Amino acid sequence: xxxxxxKARHHGRRIALIAYPSMVAGIDILGPxxxxxxxxxxxxxxxxxEAIVQQAFREGADVAVGGVITGRICRRHHRPCIILRSGxxxxxxxxxxxxxxxxxxxxxxxxxxxxxxxxxxxxEGIVSIDQDHRVIIFNPVAESxxxxxxxxxxxxxxxxxxxxxxxERLLTTGxxxxxxxxxxxxxxxxxxxxxxxxxxxxxxxVATFQDIGKIQQWEASIRKTIYPEEHRAVxxxxxxxxxxxxxxxxxxxxxxxxxxxxxxxxxxxxxxxxEVFAQSIHNASSRGHRPFVAINCAALPAQILESELFGYxxxxxxGASQKGKPGLLEIAHGGTLFLDxxxxxxxxxxxxxxxxxxxxKVMRLGSDRVLPIDIRIITATNRNLKESVAGKRxxxxxxxxxxxxxxxxxxxxxxxxxxxxxxxxxxERHAPPLHRRLRFSRPALxxxxxxxxxxxxRELQNIIERIAAVCKEKVVREGMVLQMMQExxxxxxxxxxxxxxxxxxxxxxxxxxRGRQGEAAKLLGISRSTLxxxxxxxxxxxxxx
Amino acid sequence: MAQIAFLAPDEExxxxxxxxxxxxxxxxxxxxxxxxxGVDKARKLAREGVELIVIRRPPPxxxxxxx
Numbered sequence: 001x002x003x004x005x006x007k008a009r010h011h012g013r014r015i016a017l018i019a020y021p022s023m024v025a026g027i028d029i030l031g032p033x034x035x036x037x038x039x040x041x042x043x044x045x046x047x048x049x050e051a052i053v054q055q056a057f058r059e060g061a062d063v064a065v066g067g068v069i070t071g072r073i074c075r076r077h078h079r080p081c082i083i084l085r086s087g088x089x090x091x092x093x094x095x096x097x098x099x100x101x102x103x104x105x106x107x108x109x110x111x112x113x114x115x116x117x118x119x120x121x122x123x124e125g126i127v128s129i130d131q132d133h134r135v136i137i138f139n140p141v142a143e144s145x146x147x148x149x150x151x152x153x154x155x156x157x158x159x160x161x162x163x164x165x166x167x168e169r170l171l172t173t174g175x176x177x178x179x180x181x182x183x184x185x186x187x188x189x190x191x192x193x194x195x196x197x198x199x200x201x202x203x204x205x206v207a208t209f210q211d212i213g214k215i216q217q218w219e220a221s222i223r224k225t226i227y228p229e230e231h232r233a234v235x236x237x238x239x240x241x242x243x244x245x246x247x248x249x250x251x252x253x254x255x256x257x258x259x260x261x262x263x264x265x266x267x268x269x270x271x272x273x274x275e276v277f278a279q280s281i282h283n284a285s286s287r288g289h290r291p292f293v294a295i296n297c298a299a300l301p302a303q304i305l306e307s308e309l310f311g312y313x314x315x316x317x318x319g320a321s322q323k324g325k326p327g328l329l330e331i332a333h334g335g336t337l338f339l340d341x342x343x344x345x346x347x348x349x350x351x352x353x354x355x356x357x358x359x360x361k362v363m364r365l366g367s368d369r370v371l372p373i374d375i376r377i378i379t380a381t382n383r384n385l386k387e388s389v390a391g392k393r394x395x396x397x398x399x400x401x402x403x404x405x406x407x408x409x410x411x412x413x414x415x416x417x418x419x420x421x422x423x424x425x426x427x428e429r430h431a432p433p434l435h436r437r438l439r440f441s442r443p444a445l446x447x448x449x450x451x452x453x454x455x456x457x458r459e460l461q462n463i464i465e466r467i468a469a470v471c472k473e474k475v476v477r478e479g480m481v482l483q484m485m486q487e488x489x490x491x492x493x494x495x496x497x498x499x500x501x502x503x504x505x506x507x508x509x510x511x512x513x514r515g516r517q518g519e520a521a522k523l524l525g526i527s528r529s530t531l532x533x534x535x536x537x538x539x540x541x542x543x544x545x
Numbered sequence: 546m547a548q549i550a551f552l553a554p555d556e557e558x559x560x561x562x563x564x565x566x567x568x569x570x571x572x573x574x575x576x577x578x579x580x581x582x583g584v585d586k587a588r589k590l591a592r593e594g595v596e597l598i599v600i601r602r603p604p605p606x607x608x609x610x611x612x
Binding site for chain 1: 548549551554555557558561562564565566569570573579580596597599601
C-alpha cells in the first residue's frame, strides 16, 4: 500500500483510494506521513466501481489507487491510476496458509471418513440429535431396526419421527439413561442414551441400541461356540423301529408334540426308548439346531447333580474348578433339556428346578448373576410319578409343570410284531458285514416272541449284538438264542459265588475308608459318582463314619 | 492434479506469483482470470479436482478486498 501511495504522489497530492472496506480501514494515518491528501472511496459492489472512479475525479482527485478493475476503468477514462499489487511475500504467505487449510481439510476428511465408517458398520443402531432435537446421525442399523428411512428423519425433530426413543429428554434432565428396554414398532430394543457435552454444556444426545431378538441370537451362537458340541441329539423318528399300531401311534403323538413347546413327560419301562423319542422330538422341533442336553437324575448324588445342572462360579465350593463351569440348564439355552429318571431327583432339587421352570432364569452356584434361559424340558420316568406325588416323594407342583404333554411308550412284550423288524435293524447296525444277512430259525424267533423282555428294546439290542459277534453259522438256532439270553441275566449281586460280590467289595472299601466315600472310591479305583451310582443300584447303605 | 491453484487477476500478478512460487511451491497451479473469466476458470479448476483456489479478491459478499 505504501509503495502504491508513494508512486501515486508523483501524479499529485490528492489521492483517491478506491477499495473494499477492509483495505481502507485505518489508512488515514498514512496521509500526513506521506504528506498527501488521502480520500477513501469504499466499494460495496464491483459493478459500481466505474461510478465511484468518476465521482473521485469529479471531487478533485489527482490520481486513483485501487485494484485491477479500478486500473482498467481509469485507463478507459484516461485518468492516472496506481494498481495495488500483491507482493511475493503476500503470495507466498497466502500459499502457505492455503496449504495449511488443505492439510487441515484432509485430516478432517480422514477423521470424518473414520467416524462415518464406524457409524455405518457399527453393530448397534446409532441415533444422534443436536440441541434443537434435530437428527444429525441415523445409521443403517438404526434404519434396519426402526424400519425408518434415514432421509425421513435426517434434519427433522426426533420426537416427530421416533417419539418412543425420548432422546430429547436428556437435554432437559441432563442425565444419561442406560440399559433401557424400549418397544419400537413390534420389536424391543436395548438402548443406552448419553448426553453429548461440550465444555460441560449439553449440545446434543446420542442413543445406541440393539434389537433384543438379535442379542438373543448372538448369545445362542456364543454359547454354541464356547460350549462343547457334545450336546446334540442324534436320533430322529426314522430311527424308531416298529410297525405295530402302538409304536406308530407313539410316533404320531410325539411328532405332534414336536410342533409344540410345552414340557413333555415320557413314561415307559426301562429300555423302551424314552431318550430316543426325546431326541427325535427335539430334532423335529424348532429347537432342532440348538443343544439337546441329557442327564440322568439317578446317576449322580444330589449335590453333584445340582452343580451339574446349575453350574458354578470359580471357587464356589471346595473342589470346584477355579474357572467355574456352566450348568446344563445354561448350556441347554435355546434347546431341550432331557431329564431322565426324573422320579429320582432329590426333593430339594425339585423345588430349585421348579423355580427355574417358573422364572426361566438360572443362577450359577456362588453367583449373584441371573441368566435368562429359554429351554424346553422333556422328562422321562419308568416309575408311576403320580404315586411318587401321593407318597410325597415328588412335588405335586413340579409334576404338573412337567406333565403338560404325556407320552407313554409300550413295552416290547405288548408289541411282539416289532421284534423281527428290531432284530433286522440291529443286525444292520451292529453286525459285521458278513453277518448282516444272518437269518433266525423259526424256533429261535419263537424264543424271542415268547420272552417277556423286561429290558425291552435295549435288552433285545444287546442280545442281537452278542449273537452277531459270536455266531459263525448263517442261521441262528434256538440254542444259541437261549445261551445268549442266559448270559444276559444279572449275575453279580444275586448269584451264589465263592468270590466277593461287587456289593461286598463296596462295603469292604467303605469300612476300610471309615465311611468316607471319596476314599472308598479311590480304593476301588472308581470315581465318587460311579461309587454312588453303584451303591444305589446294589442297595449298599452309606457306612457311618 | 494440483490441490492448490493461484488465480491471478492479470498477467503482471501472474508473473509475480510465478517468480515467487515456481521454485519453492511448484505444486501450486498458476492461472490467470478476472471477473467472469476468472469465475469460469475457477469453476473449471474445481471440476478438475483443485481443492483450494487462492485469489486476490474473494467473490462479492464473502470477504472484503480490493477490486
